[in-house]
Amino acid sequence: GQQVMQIPQYQHVQEGEDFTTYCNSSTTLSNIQWYxxxxxxxxxxxxxxxxxxxxxxxxxxxxxxxxxxxxxxxxITATQTTDVGTYFCAGNTGGFKTIFxxxxxxxxxx
Amino acid sequence: GxxxxxxxxxxxxxxxKYVELRCDPISGHTALYWYRQxxxxxxxxxxxxxxxxAADDSGLPNDRFFAVRPEGSVSTLKIQRTERxxxxxxxxxxxxxxLSVSGGAYNEQFFGPGTRLTVL
Numbered sequence: 001g002q003q004v005m006q007i008p009q010y011q012h013v014q015e016g017e018d019f020t021t022y023c024n025s026s027t028t029l030s031n032i033q034w035y036x037x038x039x040x041x042x043x044x045x046x047x048x049x050x051x052x053x054x055x056x057x058x059x060x061x062x063x064x065x066x067x068x069x070x071x072x073x074x075x076i077t078a079t080q081t082t083d084v085g086t087y088f089c090a091g092n093t094g095g096f097k098t099i100f101x102x103x104x105x106x107x108x109x110x
Numbered sequence: 111g112x113x114x115x116x117x118x119x120x121x122x123x124x125x126x127k128y129v130e131l132r133c134d135p136i137s138g139h140t141a142l143y144w145y146r147q148x149x150x151x152x153x154x155x156x157x158x159x160x161x162x163x164a165a166d167d168s169g170l171p172n173d174r175f176f177a178v179r180p181e182g183s184v185s186t187l188k189i190q191r192t193e194r195x196x197x198x199x200x201x202x203x204x205x206x207x208x209l210s211v212s213g214g215a216y217n218e219q220f221f222g223p224g225t226r227l228t229v230l
Contacts, residue, residue, distance in 0.1 A: 006152075033217060033219070035219075041223075042201060042222065042223050042224055043201070045218045045220065048218060088153070095166060096158040096160075096165050096166035097166055097168060098143065098155055098217070100145075100152030100153045100154070101152050102150070102152050
């Protein structure tokens with residue numbers, strides 16, 4: 001079946017270090033979304049990418065969608081303690097079903 | 111404005127019982143999704159509504175699960191003969207835009223706080 005794999009499963013960083021999470025799909029995606037979920041909270045939408053090779057930035061966050069529309073990445077520059085949480089990618093593969101990755105849990109040590 | 115709300119926030123039931131979980135989407139949002147999330151996992155798609163109709167129910171695990179949205183606003187997820195494996199957080203999300211079959215439409219989903227279902 002359709003799968004969206006996300007790595008790493010978790011990452012510990014020192015505050016100020018960079019962080020990257022990667023998302024790979026077994027099939028071509030029509031769009032990719034990124035969400036953040038704080039501990040005990042619910043997913044909160046960050047961004048959506050729809051074009052091949054698209055790059056979008058939000059302050060310290062950079063999102064990329066691969067040329068083949070099968071992979072994506074989220075890069076955080078100079079992490080802060082407020083970045084703590086789990087980051088999920090999610091995509092649609094030509095239908096209505098949205099498939100989420102298992103998430104990357106980010107721990108930031110002050 | 112009010113976000114997506116879900117009731118109850120917690121539900122504890124016994125194996126074999128029937129439960130209903132309710133979702134109130136953001137006013138005016140046509141699209142509504144149900145997901146369930148187990149500990150350490152991402153949300154797992156259950157069903158997608160466009161207005162009153164279920165456009166995609168391929169994620170419902172079996173015929174014990176059913177969802178309705180009779181007036182195109184509030185939705186209820188119904189689980190019959192609950193099993194211990196049904197224990198999870200059930201999330202509802204709504205979106206202003208309706209997805210196209212190509213999936214290319216802007217699809218920002220606003221999630222509710224979830225209902226934690228525990229089946230003993």
